Amino acid sequence: MNVTVPVVENVLKVNDEIALLNRRMFSEAHVYVIDLIGAPGSGKTALLELTLEQLTGIARTGVVVGDPATARDGQRLARFTRHVVQINTGHGCHLDANQVRQAITRLPLSDLDILVIENVGNLICPVGFDLGQHAKVGLFSVSEGDDKAAKHPHLVLTANALILNKIDLLPYVPFDVPRFREDVRHLNQMAPLMEVSVARRQIDPWTHWLLAQADKAQTNASS
Amino acid sequence: MNVTVPVVENVLKVNDEIALLNRRMFSEAHVYVIDLIGAPGSGKTALLELTLEQLTGIARTGVVVGDPATARDGQRLARFTRHVVQINTGHGCHLDANQVRQAITRLPLSDLDILVIENVGNLICPVGFDLGQHAKVGLFSVSEGDDKAAKHPHLVLTANALILNKIDLLPYVPFDVPRFREDVRHLNQMAPLMEVSVARRQIDPWTHWLLAQADKAQTNASS
Numbered sequence: 151m152n153v154t155v156p157v158v159e160n161v162l163k164v165n166d167e168i169a170l171l172n173r174r175m176f177s178e179a180h181v182y183v184i185d186l187i188g189a190p191g192s193g194k195t196a197l198l199e200l201t202l203e204q205l206t207g208i209a210r211t212g213v214v215v216g217d218p219a220t221a222r223d224g225q226r227l228a229r230f231t232r233h234v235v236q237i238n239t240g241h242g243c244h245l246d247a248n249q250v251r252q253a254i255t256r257l258p259l260s261d262l263d264i265l266v267i268e269n270v271g272n273l274i275c276p277v278g279f280d281l282g283q284h285a286k287v288g289l290f291s292v293s294e295g296d297d298k299a300a301k302h303p304h305l306v307l308t309a310n311a312l313i314l315n316k317i318d319l320l321p322y323v324p325f326d327v328p329r330f331r332e333d334v335r336h337l338n339q340m341a342p343l344m345e346v347s348v349a350r351r352q353i354d355p356w357t358h359w360l361l362a363q364a365d366k367a368q369t370n371a372s373s
Numbered sequence: 374m375n376v377t378v379p380v381v382e383n384v385l386k387v388n389d390e391i392a393l394l395n396r397r398m399f400s401e402a403h404v405y406v407i408d409l410i411g412a413p414g415s416g417k418t419a420l421l422e423l424t425l426e427q428l429t430g431i432a433r434t435g436v437v438v439g440d441p442a443t444a445r446d447g448q449r450l451a452r453f454t455r456h457v458v459q460i461n462t463g464h465g466c467h468l469d470a471n472q473v474r475q476a477i478t479r480l481p482l483s484d485l486d487i488l489v490i491e492n493v494g495n496l497i498c499p500v501g502f503d504l505g506q507h508a509k510v511g512l513f514s515v516s517e518g519d520d521k522a523a524k525h526p527h528l529v530l531t532a533n534a535l536i537l538n539k540i541d542l543l544p545y546v547p548f549d550v551p552r553f554r555e556d557v558r559h560l561n562q563m564a565p566l567m568e569v570s571v572a573r574r575q576i577d578p579w580t581h582w583l584l585a586q587a588d589k590a591q592t593n594a595s596s
Contacts, residue, residue: 190412190496190524191517218497219526241527243466243497271524272495273413274441274466293516293542294414301413301494303442304464319516322545323572349546
C-alpha cells in the first residue's frame, strides 16, 4: 500500500496551500479563527451553543460546522448566530481547507470577530489537516475516560489549547483528573487546559481565553 | 484532489483481498470474529473486559486491539485472556486487514471460539475497511448524545448489531432513548439494538447475542 504515500503528501500539500489562502483571508478580515477538534459526543456543539449565547453583545461570532450527515448541529447553532454554514462530509472523516474555503464564501467575514470551525467528531484525522485557523483547540470530556489524552498524542501535541468538558459527571464515572492533567502536561506544557461544564453553564475559562486570544490577534494586526 | 480516488479504490481492493484471506483463516480455525467499532470513550475496552470475564469457562476468547498510541488497552484486557495483541496505528485512524493479518499470526486461532477486534476509537474511518470479521458491531454510549446514530448512518447501516452503553448515565445527561431507537430503526431494521451498562455490569443482551452468533457459526460450519 506504499502507493498512497506520494498521493497523500500531494493532497496535504494542496491542502496546506489552500489553508494558507484561508489564513490570509481571515487575517485581512480581522476575524480570529478556531479549529475545534473533539470526539463524537465530547460536547462540541453544546459548548458552542453556550459560547455563542454568552458572547452575544461582546463579540460577533460565526460557525462552520462539519458532520458526516444531518444538518442538526447547524440548526442548533443557528439559534444563536445568523452566520452558520454546515458542511456534510459524507464518508469524509475530517474537514479540509478547500471545504472551509467553499463555506466561508457564504459568510460576511469582515463582520465577524470570531469564527469557530467545528470539525467532524474524530480525534485522529482532523489533526493532520490545516484549515487556515489561528488556533487549534482539542476538546475531551470526562465520560470518555482519563486515558484519551495519552491515546491521542498528536492532537494534544499540536493543540494551542485543550478543554476538559463534562466535569459535572465526575461523581458518576471513573476519571482520574490528576492523571489526565499529567498526561496532557507530559505532551504539551504550553497549551492551557481548561476544565468546564457545559451542563452547569460553567465555561468561563474557555470564553475568557477565546476573547483574550481574539483581542491579542486584533492588537497584533493593528500594530 | 480527485487524484486520490483511484488510489483509494486500489487500497480498498488490496484490503478486501487480504480481508478475504483473513475470513477464510478464521473459518478454517472455527473462530467467530467481531469488528467492534465505537467512538473514543464509548466504552469498548471496558465492555470487552467484562465480556471476557463473564465468558471465562464458557468460551475461549482472544482480542486484537487497535489504538493510535499506548498499550493501555492491551494491558487491561490481558488480565482476562492470554490472547491479546495490541496494534498501535500512530496517525492511522482505523485498522486494516493487513494489520489484522499480522496480528493474528501471534494468536492460536484454532484454540479460540471468539475473537474480538477492538477497532481504533472512531465512528467513521473503520467502517469502510473489511477486516475479515464475521460481524460488525457498532457501539454508542448515552453520554455521547442521542444524535450519534443519525450522524453516522454508514456505521448504523452496515452493522450486524448495535450496542447502546452507559444507560446508567441516563439520569444525568440529556438523551432521548426513543429518538435514538427511531434513528437506528430508520437506518437498519435488521440489527438488534442492545442497551447495556458496563458500569452496572449489565451486559447480558450482548453476551447472549455474541454466544448465540458464535454457536450458529459453529453449527453452520459443521453441517
